[in-house]
Amino acid sequence: xxxxxxxxxxxxxxxxxxxxxxxxxxxxxxxxxxxxxxxxxxxxxxxxxxxxxxxxxxxxxxxxxxxxxx
Numbered sequence: 001x002x003x004x005x006x007x008x009x010x011x012x013x014x015x016x017x018x019x020x021x022x023x024x025x026x027x028x029x030x031x032x033x034x035x036x037x038x039x040x041x042x043x044x045x046x047x048x049x050x051x052x053x054x055x056x057x058x059x060x061x062x063x064x065x066x067x068x069x070x
Contacts, residue, residue, distance in 0.1 A: 001063050001064055001065065001066060001067070002065065003028050003029060003031075003032040003064075006028055006063060006064045006065075007024070007025055007028050009060075009063060010024055010028075010056070013060075014054055014055065014056065016054055020054065024050070024054075027046070027049050027050060028046070028064075030049075031045050031046045031049070031064075039065045039066075039068045042064065042065055043061055043062055043064055043065065046061055046064055047061045
């Protein structure tokens with residue numbers, strides 16, 4: 001999933017309020033703007049910022065840019 005698809009996944013699967021969605025959106029776009037060339041580095045960074053916050057689990061965080069992992 002790219003950043004937009006990952007954000008849409010969170011919107012569809014988690015019950016957050018408007019401020020929380022904006023915060024999650026900003027975190028996802030922050031990680032995307034870091035331009036990590038290694039997908040696993042991007043996922044680790046995203047995990048460090050989102051892990052456990054609102055019930056998202058590690059296997060869900062790994063969906064971010066998963067199609068780039070070979």
